Amino acid sequence: MTQEQIRQAIIDQILEIAPDIEQGDIIPDKNIQRSLEIDSFDFLKILTALNEIIGVEVPEKDYAKVDTLEHMTEYFREKLLK
Amino acid sequence: MDLDLANTLYREMLLIRRFEEKCVEMYSKEKIRGFLHLYIGEEAVAVGVMHALNSEDAVFATYREHGHALARGVHPNPIMAELYGKEQGCSRGRGGSMHLFDAKTHFYGGIAIVTGGLPMAIGMALSDKMMKRNRVTVCFFGEGAVAEGEFHESLNLAALWHLPILFVCENNLYAMGTALEFTQSETNISLKAASYRITSTQIDGMNVTQVAESAQETVRQIRAGNGPVFLECLTYRFRAHSMYDAELYRQKSEVEEWKQKDPLVRLHQDWPTINIAQHEKEIAQIIDDAVEFAENGTLESVDDLEKFIYSSEVAP
Amino acid sequence: MSEFVMPSLGADMESAILMEWLVKVGDHVTKGQVIAEVETSKGVIEIEVFEEGIVDKLLVKEETECAVGTPLAIIRGSDEAAVTQVIEKAERIKASPAARKKAKEMGVELSSLAASGKVHLAQLETFASKAPKIIAPNGMRQAIAKAMSRSNAEIPHYYLSTSINMTPALNWLEALNATRTIAQRILPAALLIRAVVLALKEVPELNGFWQDGGPQISEQINPGIAIALRKGGLITPALINTNELSLDETMHSLGDLISRTRAGKLRNTEMTQQTITITNLGDLGVESVYGVIYPPQVAIVGLGRIMDAPWAQGDSLSVRKIMQATLAGDHRATDGRTGALFLDKLNQILQDPQELL
């Protein structure tokens, strides 16, 4: 999976969980939960879905590393490389 | 009367005869619908009278008016197209068989209410008189009209106002299916007209020569300012009242008897050198052309349904 | 034979639009079966039937607005014969055509002008002059406005607050989640609800109503969970019978409730049977929440953001995960002492999280 594909998968899942958000609302370096009003519940759903797609589980202790779109993309990319 | 005139009259009567026979065919094929009143047998009346008119004179007729329209010079094509309900018809398909109209030949219908045309003809003659136009208005109607009040009102006005009008009563003995003797105390209609002080004559309506000569003379008198004239033409229709009826009201033998007086046969007997074959051939072509014209005609758009209610567009 | 009527899904609800029948005449229905969807000012809600029987007649067409109490269907017992007589419908509002048009323009329900009988332009003009209507962006805002105004006018609130050290609970939760797949993880929100429910079991006076001039304690614990809708507005549907749910079940039910709330698919019991409200604005970063009680409930629990803070324990000072828990109580029903007892219990439970399972 390329970085771009990962990124798009994340965006797709955010839009899936929160259909009222527009792609343009997602700013790469902004906290996903705060800036898009995604609560912990929805955030968990997004991670659950991404786990199914990408095959990477984000443990709770790593939540700080997936707070923005940029970070989350990088996180998954690194995990996939390993 | 000479051979040329005999040929002309024969040809016009034949045109009416063959045209209407074609109408029967087309009616049977459902190309023509509605009421279809045939003039077959009575051709001598329209042809004889029209021959006496000039192009400016006005004509009012009834619902049995194909013959009058043809004799008056309305082209067979728009007549056939009208029967087909096409927009090329002489009434744009708005009239049908009973309502043929043609402004060019001053042919005012096509009035399908018995006697309904008489008052209008009176008015037309009145306008001629008031506008000092030297022309004649001819009004055709059947003997059934005599029973209507409008007949008497109109004859009275014509005489009273001394109008240039020719009344032509086509007495074919039956008002639809009721014989004249069952509806009138006085069956000599010319006498009724005479009672209004109108010059009145009864003539043989099966003899085109006599009709033409009488009409010639009466029209001359009218033009001379001698007031209205009434011609009662004794005639007979060979066919049913409208296309088909059971004809329970008359004997077959009576019809056969009258057919012996067929105006076409009669004229041919008087003028044996009339070139019938030539006329038949030419008229067959004219009628084929009329059918083709009607077949090729177009139907007026339904969008124009409400046209011709007022001269300009008026909201209802 | 009985009438199935438009249920009241909240004290402030006057009418709703019957959106869709989920059953047809002749269908056998069971107690608790969802048989229709209605649209209220709070969104689309599934409504349940409370008896077993056969749908004998549907009295109201889809997309019809009906006042609360309007008969919607006739349910007959399985052994009863089908009804033959026509059931009389509620009297139609006879509004003049002009009044109908005007009411539509003004956004006024004709039923708000007259329950039955006649409505003319004059009534609308009077209505407009007396109540200069601020056209609401949506009905939900109106519903909240109404309930909250009533609460503040009627309920004497008292407020208590305490700081809770969440480190033990969160450590415990993290360890638990570490052993689970991502789909099985428990969120702190569920853990907190579970803790509140356990505390309420100890202090049941806060779980109930102030009704008919007196307090009523509810056996079921159905906390109304404040769920924000992204497009604005807030709904507090009940998590039914939480007292009988384990932590896992609580998590599961909460997930289901949040999804259905946002999809507009709530059930009528969820809209009407809240016994207390829990509002957790921690996700938005606020430290403490002082709520307004939703009548006729008698308490609302507010949970703030869990954040790192200096924490003194004995002589030592350390950094811990700290959360502000608040309680607003109806002073008619309980006293501050009861509230204090509750917050203390809540704290104790969170310090010994094993109990939460």
Place this chain on the structure above:
Amino acid sequence: MNSTLTYREAVRHAIVEAMEKDQTVFLMGEDVGHYGGGYAVSMGLLEQFGSERIIDTPLSESAFTGAGIGAALGGMRPIVEIMTVNFSLLALDQIMNNTANLLHMSGGQFNVPLVIRMATGGGKQLGAQHSHSLEGWYAHIPGLKILTPYSVQDAHDMLVLALADPDPVLIFEHVLLYNKKGTLNTDTPPLAIGKAKIERTGKDITLITYGVNVLKALEAAQILSLEGIDVEVIDLRSLRPLDDKTIMASVSKTHRVLIVDEGWKSGSISAEIMARINEQAFFELDAPMRRVCTAEVPIPYASHLEQAALPQTETIVAMARTLMEES
């Protein structure tokens, strides 16, 4: 030029004007010449224009009406006077079967520029065969234009308009109006056929009427205004075509409709107007539409019965009050 004259004189004035200006105009009817007209409209015209243009006809409504059609087809501009509307039934064949139909059934070839005038309406104790109001009935017929002058101005103007029209126009002059005086201004162009006139503006009720009932409606409006009920009175002027636009605009303003029609209710012009309001302005209505019509009886002779049968100012006032109470 402004002058004060009676309705009768205004009609006569228009006839004289037209006959002086246009040699093709002539008047024809029963007793229009030597007698001076059944309602004295044509008094003095025989002397002025001679018997060729002021033509006394026999009692032959059908023949002379039909003669009017023929003369119109022949290029004249006849004015046919039928003494009263009940007699026009004797000419119905000509009016309906010929006048109204000719243009259409000839496919647009023959228009009929005919003017037919007749007296209409009750109130003079003339009994059931001289008192009816059948103009609404004639308004049923496409091809005709139906005018009902109320004012002295319209008594004149409508004849002018009718003579200028290429199609048949029927003018119904109410018998109670002939003696009414009013002002005639011959300088301003007439209000076109098919245009209604708002005789009085108001905001509470749209009162739609025509002919003599405009007078009663205005009286009623005056009484109602003292009670604070503000009535808008519309004189239809023309029953065919109907001025839907003016009607609907007024209904949209007042939201209440009252129609006063001297015809019988059943199948009447008032019913037609209601139907149109229903079709075009239903959502403007704040109360059921109401109407005051003639009782469904042949007009009786006895005065009290005749008065009871016809729309009256009091019945209009009462119906207006009902209408206000209903909304």
